[in-house]
Amino acid sequence: MSLHPPAKAWTYWANFLALCVLTVVTWLTARMDLGALSTPVALGIAVIKAALVVLFFMHVWESTPLTKLVIGMSLFILTVLLTFLFTDYATRNYDVLPLDHAAAVSGKH
């Protein structure tokens, strides 16, 4: 009698297959020029793959609410880090100085 019943073996293989398919999909879509959509699509597929790993390889699907809270908190703080940085970088309306600024100033550009 173990502490948690083991998962069925086929679920791991099914997960693997799904992850392989998604890897191929992301590789193919990257080669297409999707313009502004390319980043969201690539990240979206990555998020789905990550969810599959977390839920089924790491058994979060059947784990306690506490585990899910822990994951949620870490993702929340990570999101804060990534997004709040943009309140600065996306709103700086400074002109970017060319690195050879001296040349620009003296007229030789």
Place this chain on the structure above:
Amino acid sequence: MQVTEKKHAQEAHDDHGHGHELAHHFVSVEQQHDAGNLGMWMFLTTEVLFFGGLFAAYTIYRYKFEKVFEQASNILDPMLGAINTIVLIFSSVTMAFAVRSAQQGKSKAIVAWLGATIVFGALFLGIKYGEWKHDARLHVFPTSDFNWTWAREKHAEGEHGHGHDSHGPELKGFVFNSPVVPANYIESDSRNPEAKQAKLFFFLYFSMTSLHALHMIIGFGVMAVIMVYAWYGYYTPHYYVPVESVGLYWHFVDLVWIFLFPLLYLLGAHLGAGH
């Protein structure tokens, strides 16, 4: 505080465990297992934020220098990255089976599956080594050896069949015996602000993948130790939390790569060669 007494664990549960299975400060094997599991998740939380700092730096610089980052990413080979992704995911599968064997109490199977995980992890690192060797030839390591002009030219040549590095003798550069960059390339880089932006991309690429590789190597070490313990039957269906913990760790390593692959390799995949 209102408190009453309770008899000591004389009312023994049959999950009390035997011998080494239960540490003295825990009351039951469930409590011990849950504590170990939670502890590992806590540690993974710190790892999320640790890598997160690098992801933050990447996000900002990609936002600032998007065009150059795409061109720089184009130097990397998405096909190798994709193959590596599948290799690493496969090692996650073998790791999941190792944990499953522990739950079933099959000690030798734990050793076999963990061994397979190490093999595929090592394969991943081997492919990576090959990639880095190629990158060194192109002078994209973010050291003083870095040269963007050279990298783009040689990459374009390489796409159209095998170009030969016939400029200058094959002196030992930084590592991997990369050819020395001639002076005119260095001069061209110093006039090109984009070269510094490209170097930033490669710095982020190498630091993120190195940190990831370092975590894999540490993982191998831990797995090796666990394999030894497993071989001697140390883990039972009542006590396998170390195996489960290293499993969680390894899946986390896989997760990081799942994000690294599109962010580093696929940025510029839509650009043709020679840009």
Place this chain on the structure above:
Amino acid sequence: MSTIITSAPALAPASKEPGQGGGVDYLNHETSIASWLLTLDHKRIGILYLVAMSAMFVLGGFYAGLIRAELITPKGDLMSSDFYNKSFTAHGVIMVFFVLIPLVPASLGNFMLPLMIGAKDVAFPRLNLISWYVYMIGAGFTLVALIGGGVDTGWTFYTPLSTTYLNSNVLLTATGLFILGFSSILTGLNFIVTIHRMRCPGMDWFRMPLFVWALYATSVIQLLGTPVIAITLALVGVERLLGVGIFDPRLGGDPILYQHLFWFYSHPAVYIMILPPLGVTNELISTFSRKPIFGYSMMAGASLAIAIFSFIVWAHHMFTSGLSPYAAMFFSLLTFSVAIPSGIKVFTWLATLFRGSISFDSPMLYAYGFIGLFTIGGMTGLFLSTLGTDIHFHDTYFVVAHFHYVMVGGAIVGFMGGLHFIWPKMFGRMYPEFLARMSAILIFVGFNLTFFPQFLVGYLGMPRRYHEYPDEFQVLNVFSTAGATVLGVGYLLPLLYLPWSVFFGEKAGRNPWGATTLDWTHTESPPTPHNFEETPVVTGEPYKYDTLFNKESALAGH
């Protein structure tokens, strides 16, 4: 609602006298050096930390003395500007990383947490010991760098000064701090798992002492924040070694990115420093006013709220660095939110004191000092979070005074109160009460004399981190140095009488303060190695006071 226990049941092997002298306790059951250095007992580990941090405090204080000595006169005559920079850097690094961050959790927290929740130890005793060794190794590296050659960047290591223009002690210091971060992470990890999984039967979340809630919130911050500074220090090191330019504008990098990443940790870090003393104060206020804390759930919620809000306000340290003004406005607004849970705590204490049966024992003197000084520190923080006024105050002594009010007047004073409070439990001895009260008063007076003038001199425009200043600021600086001398005496006394009391102090009973939490009622003073001989079962709230408390009989062990 429930019956109040007026005498604690007998638990430990029958002892002839209360406290030391009768039974086996965690101090006397093994006494070799190895039994201390290889201990897995959380109580001994707490004491190991206490000793190490006291030594670091003295060292940091020594550098503070150098600073104040230099600042008596306007000219930079005592030392070179370079040495002055190294002094305030050493003072900052030592006090922030080696004293304040681990201060309450690693010593009082390690000692008390299992006792307060009815556990035999923390969840991972070996990790606990490892965290102490990691602390010592990190301290070793950093001290070699600070004392060996010195770093003069300030404890904030701003780039590109630290990456491009400086000596290689920066690398050594960064390595030491990187290692030290793991100590903080391991402690936090241990506490969270302990609190979740090792509470005794009946110890629901809302029956825990509030100190435990504070430790929990602190541990959450430690886990989430520390890795970010770890990677930031690693990037600084790599930039020094490889000359990459991630923070160097000449090479396309952004020095402000360093500041963002640095403060993303360092702001929550200040809440690591203050949350545990806030928790300690709860225990002190309720015990010494013989009243349960007014609004227990609000207090618990406020601790968690502070922990979460602490992560969303970091850029208020960067208002004058070149941030986008829109980001500055955004962070300024958010920073006000952190004041709310802090204010809730202060009002809750006042409500607790109201109509309580208050006393003036030395731990309580520290608690009173804490409330006043923390309030002043917190209110002056509002001036700094207001974008407009911060432009004027940033990098002046106003900031220095503000953070010393919260970090010293708050965290250190709170720690001292907690230390005195649990001293009888830790060693089974009482310290000399007269000396303790005198020290508390000296610390309070000396502290205000040191730092209140700094608000004024900062408002008048004196910049921080300058070893010389215009003559007009001298009078206030002299007051400040005089205060520092008084403060030094106030700190010196406990360093003397506390160790003295371990051997010669009056024996304390199991519960000399008449507290009602599990750690006081159900353990010996000092506790036995395994804390509880039988697992306690909790059936009611934590603070249930019998106002007819007789201190003399409690001391005599009845």
